[in-house]
Amino acid sequence: MKHPNKEIMMQVLKYSKKYHTYSAFVVKDDKIISKSINTTKKSGLVTMHAEINAIEKASKKLNSLYLKDCWLYCSIEPCSMCSSASCWSRLEGVVYCLDRKDDLAIKSKNHNYINVSIEYIFKKAKIKPKLIKHFLRNKSKAI
Numbered sequence: 335m336k337h338p339n340k341e342i343m344m345q346v347l348k349y350s351k352k353y354h355t356y357s358a359f360v361v362k363d364d365k366i367i368s369k370s371i372n373t374t375k376k377s378g379l380v381t382m383h384a385e386i387n388a389i390e391k392a393s394k395k396l397n398s399l400y401l402k403d404c405w406l407y408c409s410i411e412p413c414s415m416c417s418s419a420s421c422w423s424r425l426e427g428v429v430y431c432l433d434r435k436d437d438l439a440i441k442s443k444n445h446n447y448i449n450v451s452i453e454y455i456f457k458k459a460k461i462k463p464k465l466i467k468h469f470l471r472n473k474s475k476a477i
Contacts, residue, residue, distance in 0.1 A: 335364045337405050338429045338469045342366065347431065347474055350409040358384035358412075360392035360425075362404045368392040384408065385416035389423050400424040409474065410434075411467065414448050417455035420463050427464035428452065431474035 342361055349357040349369060356372040370387035374380055385408055392401055401423045406412075408430040412420060420428050430452075456462045 335361070337361075337427055337464075338407075338466045340470065342407050343429065343431065343470050344473070346407045346409055347470070356384045357409050358388040358416075359407045360388045360401060360404050361407060362392075362396070362401075367395055367404065381415065383413065383416050385412050386419055389419055389425075393423065402426070405429060406463075412452055414450040414455055417450075417452040418459075420452075421456065421459040421461050424461055425463045427466065429466040429469050431469060431471050433467065 339361070342359060345366070346357050346359050349359075349371070353371045357370065359369050360367045368388045368391035370384050370391060372384045373382040373387060376382075385406060388406065389401065392404060393399060396404075403426050406420055406425050406428045408416075408428065409432065411430045411433040412428065417428075434449075434451075452465060452467070456465060
């Protein structure tokens with residue numbers, strides 16, 4: 335499968351819309367391995383971002399600490415925690431739609447962002463996933 339994949343990203347966006355929150359999928363070959371949403375409020379745990387949840391589910395499903403040859407598709411730019419987890423899990427790449435500036439324009443300006451970009455995290459990492467940013471950004475804004 336060639337990345338980025340429009341069909342997969344459209345599924346991510348529809349999933350976000352359905353649950354009214356951020357979503358992330360892990361994809362290997364031509365299969366979606368895991369789907370997840372942000373569950374921080376539901377779980378009461380600040381670490382339960384969509385990306386972390388998707389990485390955890392995929393690792394369990396593949397019975398592997400590392401997600402070699404897998405891609406993470408996200409509705410929004412991963413935060414510094416999720417960007418780091420992408421490196422540590424050895425993902426092949428990350429694809430996202432909206433960045434933090436887009437998100438702040440849509441939602442409350444009271445988010446507790448640590449203003450560190452995914453590019454900065456990847457630049458400092460030993461293992462650097464490929465990065466495709468703003469994929470289908472205009473479609474995402476419309477949804």
